[in-house]
Amino acid sequence: MDFSKPRLFAKVDGHDFDFDEMNGLHFLELRTTAPQTRTSLQTNDFQDGSKQQGPILYGSRTVAADFYFEATDLYDFELASQEIWRRLYSRSLIELRWSRMPGIKMLVIAKPFETTRLNWGDMKFTVEFDMPAGYRQSLAKSDQMQFIYEDELAQIGMNLPNGEDLAYHFKQTRFKVYNPSDVVIDPYYQRHDLDIIIKGQGAPTITNLTNNYGIALNRALTANDTLIWNGVRPLLNGASCERATNHGHLQLEKGWNDISVTGLSNIDITFSFPFLYL
The missing domain is CATH 2.40.30.200 (Elongation Factor Tu (Ef-tu); domain 3)
Structure with a gap:
């Protein structure tokens, strides 16, 4: 350009x-x-x-x-x-x-x-x-950035760490999510856009060990299920399933967030959110 x-x-x-x-x-x-x-x-x-x-x-x-x-x-x-x-x-x-x-x-x-x-x-x-x-926001959401990291969707001034390939799609029980925003991503009080897309087998509990916020589903997922935590609203295969949860939500602090997953095998989790800037 x-x-x-x-x-x-x-x-x-x-x-x-x-x-x-x-x-x-x-x-x-x-x-x-x-x-x-x-x-x-x-x-x-x-x-x-x-x-x-x-x-x-x-x-x-x-x-x-x-x-x-x-x-x-x-x-x-x-x-x-x-x-x-x-x-x-x-x-x-x-x-x-x-x-x-x-x-x-x-x-x-x-x-x-x-x-x-x-x-x-x-x-x-x-x-x-x-x-x-x-506030302003990134042109793409976090899960899109990892595939086109060197495109115009990433630029100087977006608080992206040098020399690190950021990932927002995970298959492990322990991983870190980076929030480069100028603010905490808070889907509860601030209604910020945050989708956590969960696949696997078992009853998942996902905890942000950095701030102790967590979400949990009290029933087991099967290989054909998709659980999406849309902000504070959990959707199982597109239908509300709040009664089968802990009524929780995840909040992402600025910088690195240490995430733990229990109760789930064949893990496939995506964090999708726009980065927010003042």
Whole structure:
């Protein structure tokens, strides 16, 4: 990819496009605001200062993209405006990424914007996007990264350890899962995306020895079964099986997580989650 000129890419309703492929449109720069913290401060009439109640949370933030457009005539100007609106506005979140951070995407919503006419045909404008989640995420999930590790899906700045081939598919009773995110992957309180796909024979118990979170199925799997722990929701062959579990969930700390598996033979376990970045 040519990094001499920044390029902006988007996926809207399943369709990918490069903004610079539109005749006359030039993407100039992308600016992202710093993380926005949300506090819950409690004051006491008899004490100085305030005390934070519970964890500090991250609120939504904004991303701004600067553009310049050169029209060939007045009709081209109006047609371009309509095309830009068509590309930017959707009933679903837009997937936005740019050439300087090709492995990281932002899920955003375009806000209304005004154009500044520089002459009869040229204009410049800035589009501001809301990023509701408050953090960015990897373009691919963890289990996809291991197969295309040297592709654009992995880049500098994603906290990936040097010289180590990360694995997220395991057949052992003891293994380590690396979470390069800037935050703990927490499917319970934060509703983070985490799928644990389990195959084998027996009644599995999977424990993160790093933080003592664990999941367990109280009935035996057969060779034809697939158990998916979708966040906090266990699904056996696509059907809910929560009554046959310990009602637990796994949480991945930042960095390495030491995982233990008991009660299962012919182990085949996959950890699938996007990496999250501030």
